[in-house]
Amino acid sequence: MIRYGRFRGVRLHSLGLAAVALVAPLGCSSGAGSPGTAGLAGSSASSSGNAGGPSTSFGGSQSSEGAAAGSGGAAAAVGGAGAGNAGGVAVAGGGGTSSSNAGSGGSGNQAGSGGSGNQAGAAPLGAVSYRQTFDALSPGLWKKNLDGAKIKAHPENAQVTAACGPDGSSCYRVVYRAADGIHKQPPSSPVFATTGSVIDWAASDADHTNTATDVTQANIHIDGSTDGASSASAKAVPSEAYTLSYDLYFEPGFDFAKGGKLPGLAAGEFDSGCSEEGSSKRQPTNWSERLMWRANGRVQLYSYDQSRASGSCGVEVTIDQQAGDPEFELPGTIPADDKFRFEAGTWYSIRLSVRVNDNDSVKYRMDGNTPVLDAFGQLQPVSGNGEVSLAIKPADARPARLLVFRDVALRDECNGPCPSTVPNSKETWVTGIFFSTFFGGNETKRTTCVDVASSTLQVVVPAQPPSYPGLTQDLFDTLCASQKKTAIYPKLTWNPQTPSAARFDNFEVREGYTSAAP
Secondary structure (H helix, E strand, O other), rough: OOOOEEEOOOOOOOOOEEEEEEOOOOOOHHHHHHHHOOOOOOOOOOOOOOOOOOOOOOOOOOOOOOOOOOOOEEEEOOOOOOOOOOOOEEEOOOOOEEEOOOOOOOOOOOOOOOOOOOOOOOOOOEEEEEEOOOOOOOOOOOOOOOOHHHHHHHHHHEEEEEEOHHHHHHEEEEEEEEEOOOOOOOOOOOEEEEEEEEOOOOOOOOOOEEEEEOOOOEEEEEEOOOOOOOOOOOOOOOEEEEEEEEEEEEEEOOOOOEEEEEEEEEEEOOOOOOOOOOOOOOOOOOEEEEEEEEHHEEEEEEEEEOOOOOOOOEEEEEEOOOOOOOOOOOOOOOOOOOOOOOOOOOOEEEEEEEOOHHHHEEEOOOOEEEEOOOOOOOEEEEEEEEEEEEEEEOOOOOOOOEEEEEEEEOOOOOOOOOOOOOOOOOOOOEEEEEEEEOOOOOOOHHHHHHHOOOOOOOOOOOOOOOOOOOOHHHHHHHHHHHHHHHHOOOOOOOOOOOOOEEEEEEEEEEEEOOOOOO
16 A cells, blocks of 8 residues: 655665766766775766757757866765775865865765766657647546545546647646635544554545645556557666656646645656554665656655665755755745745746666675664665756746755665675666655544644643543554654645646656756
8 A cells, every 4th residue: 555645854774875966067076985884985076068059959969978078066974874985975066175174973975076077978868758748638537547545536636638738728627625625535543553553544545645745656568658648557668777758837826835746757666655653664676757846836756765774765866956045945944045946827847857877786785794774674775876966947037946865775685695697676776757746745634633723823732632442642643753853834734725727738758867957
């Protein structure tokens, strides 16, 4: 059972984050150190060169990366919780200066080098492996695994719609809140369930939802369909590297509220939903990479990879986030800055590129020569040689953004030292478009754990435990621990307060990986 959990910030355990840069003229990249990993050397942080002559669209051939030298960059190498783990985050800037700071308990840290191209040339993207436009489809439900129970209960909320695309074409339109109220399945009731002697949150199912709006979610097989009229899943055609692009539009008046999810890519079995309530640990063959919007339209890459701790949500990194920024902005109060935000009434070209890691590249958290096990007694991966890039290009005159994760362990089939024949199962490759979109956040958990009426925007007032057999105060506090974060503003709801809809069009997947400038 997939549990649709609320968002939670998770510190970067292992992912190498290339700082988000204004594309033209700057680009930057780094390899981040891995906390608590003895003897694992992160790569030096440095600003990367611009892509040489990137194409004007995300489709087609891309020129090699790193062809031109970057124009300087300040890099801060951040050590982790164990000895000998160097690395950091590169930040685009002028002057080519660098600095380094040891993290808590970390001893080895490297300064990044500023101003040099550090990307090897990337091969051009291959042929189209999947394409979905909507002109050939009749208005109504999209029969590509997106006509599940929650959508069928409110079919008016997710429709192939005429004349709504960027060029007047048909598109896929999702209404998260209709004008006459929020259309969604009821929340699970009771909110707790007992299995054996274990009390836990009741899981969402086909007839209930715990998110703020109904979940539109499916893993659409990349199946070779390129006519734009695919209507049923064929056999997947996995690849070790695929690049997804699509067009996205938030309709005027869109209320971003606290946040929501957007489509990405996944393995044959995706990971989704937070598992801190005690469900099974992350699965070594499952992963997903999605986008999220946050308050005021801020944008995140949301990674369910192997580095996330068992019992946690995905790893979040916000575009243009800087040290000292609040974890989340106050919804409806937009600071006077130039940080990148989705804006209603503008089309965006989204490009998400994923290359899975080799299974024998996975490194684990160590204490000296001893692996550090998690609460489930399992090894804790912290890095691999996978890579993910996210590029966003607005249709208006605003600069595009590029964000790159390096040293990512998307999969871990060996779960320790690999045998002489290293496994490489295709179900762990990039297999599907993870079409995922809804507001949330788990609204039911939040309102169960927090006295919303008494809380303020800055102060969480815990709720009293409901009457449930065997539910003690200590257990209630444990189950609610992650719901009491002041950073996500307990006084405010995940639900949009005004009618809000988004449009999706021109889904395309090409063979290969790229982190070229958009």
